[in-house]
Amino acid sequence: MEIDSNPAACQPLLDYFGKLIPLKQEEKELVEAKFHPHTFAKKQFALQEGKVCDHFDFVVKGCLRLFKVDEKGDYHVFQFATENYWILDLTSFHKRIPSSLNIEALEDTLVLRITHRDLLDLYIHAPKFDRIFRVLLENHFMQQQERIGQLFSSTAEERYLSFLEQYPHLFNRIPNTQIASYLGITPEFLSKIRKNLQAKG
Amino acid sequence: MEIDSNPAACQPLLDYFGKLIPLKQEEKELVEAKFHPHTFAKKQFALQEGKVCDHFDFVVKGCLRLFKVDEKGDYHVFQFATENYWILDLTSFHKRIPSSLNIEALEDTLVLRITHRDLLDLYIHAPKFDRIFRVLLENHFMQQQERIGQLFSSTAEERYLSFLEQYPHLFNRIPNTQIASYLGITPEFLSKIRKNLQAKG
C-alpha cells in the first residue's frame, strides 16, 4: 500500500468544497482542523454492523462499499465510494443508533473523516456548511431516487448497462460479484447477462 | 370539497418548522410571505411530466402521490404525501430540468407552496433554513434508503406488512392499486397476498 496520509493533505476536500461554494481562509482552516486522514487496508471494515456510525467520510483515494447483510445471509451493496465520494450510514449517524450496515474497503483506501461531534461544531462555527451539506445531500438523494426508479422498471440487463455507463471507472476495478450485489442480482445471473450481451455486440 | 385556503393558514407549517428549530418572529413572517396556499381537486395534477418542477410543497390536508410512468406504460409510486409531508421532484427542482415524474392528488388537497426562486431567497435572508431543509432532506434520505433495502431483501408480502405498519393511516385511505404500485407489484399479486394473509390470521 502506497497511501500518503500526510495530515496536511486536505487539499482534495478543500477543492471539492470550493467547487460547491468558495470558502474563506478561516473556513479552510476549520476544515483542516476538523477532518482527519484515516487509512484502511483492503478488506478492512470502516464500519461494522451494530456499532453507531460516528463518522462522515470523504474518499481521497481507493474504494469502499456500503452494504447490508440480510436475514438469509445475502449481501446487498447500497453504494460504492471512490475518489471524491462520501460514505457513511446516515441513519445511524443522525439518529445515533446502532447501524444495520457495514462499510468495507475494496482497495487500500484513504479517507478524510469528520466525527459527529465535530460536524455539529462545524455547522455552528461556519453555517456555510449547513448549505454545503444540504447540497451534498440533495445530490445523494437524486442518485438514490434514480436507483429506485430503475429497480422498479428496468430489467437486470438494463440496469447493468446503465451501471457501465454511469460508473465507467468502476467496472474494471471491482469484481463482478460486487457489481451483481449492487444491481440486486446473483453473480450467476450477471454472468448470463454478460454472455448474452457478448452474443449481441 | 371543504378546504380552508385562508392565506393566514401557515400555522401547520410554522408548527412543523418550530419542532425542528425554534423560529424568530421575523423568520415566521418570512415563511408567511414566501409560502402560498394551493388547492388541488382529486385527480388533479400538481406536476406533469415534461415540465420543470418549480415548487416545493408541504401538505396541510389531503394526499398526493409522486409517480413515474415507464416505457411500458406501467405506473410506479415513489412516495405518498399526506398531512405534514413534503412532495416535489427534487431532481427537476434543483437541476431546473424537465421532470420525468408526475404528482397527482388522490384526495382534495391543500398544500403550502414555495417556488424555487423564493426558496433561494429564503436561504439568503434566513440561513437557518439551510439547516432546516438539510434536516428535512436527511429524513427523506433515510426513508429512501430503508426502501431500497426492502426492495433488495424482502418479499412482496413482507413489504406489504411493513407498509401497513409504517403507514397505518394510509392503507384504508387509498385504493389497493396505489399500494401495489408503491410496493412494486401488480394489483393481482397484492390481492393474492391479502388472501394468503387472511388464511393465516
Added chain:
DNA sequence: CTATACCCTTAATCTAGGTTAAGAAATCAG
C-alpha cells in the same frame, strides 16, 4: 337512478431471475 368508470378478486399460464452444483481461471499469501 342509472350508467360508466374504477376497483377487487380468482385462476391459468408464463418468465425473469434464483438455486444448486461443479469445474476452470485468476489472484493472493507465505
Added chain:
DNA sequence: CTGATTTCTTAACCTAGATTAAGGGTATAG
C-alpha cells in the same frame, strides 16, 4: 513457486411474481 482462497462461468431445475382474461363490486357524475 505453490497451495489456498476468491472469482467467473455453465447448465439443470425451481419459484416469486407478471400476464391475461374474465366476472363481480362499488363509487360517482350527470
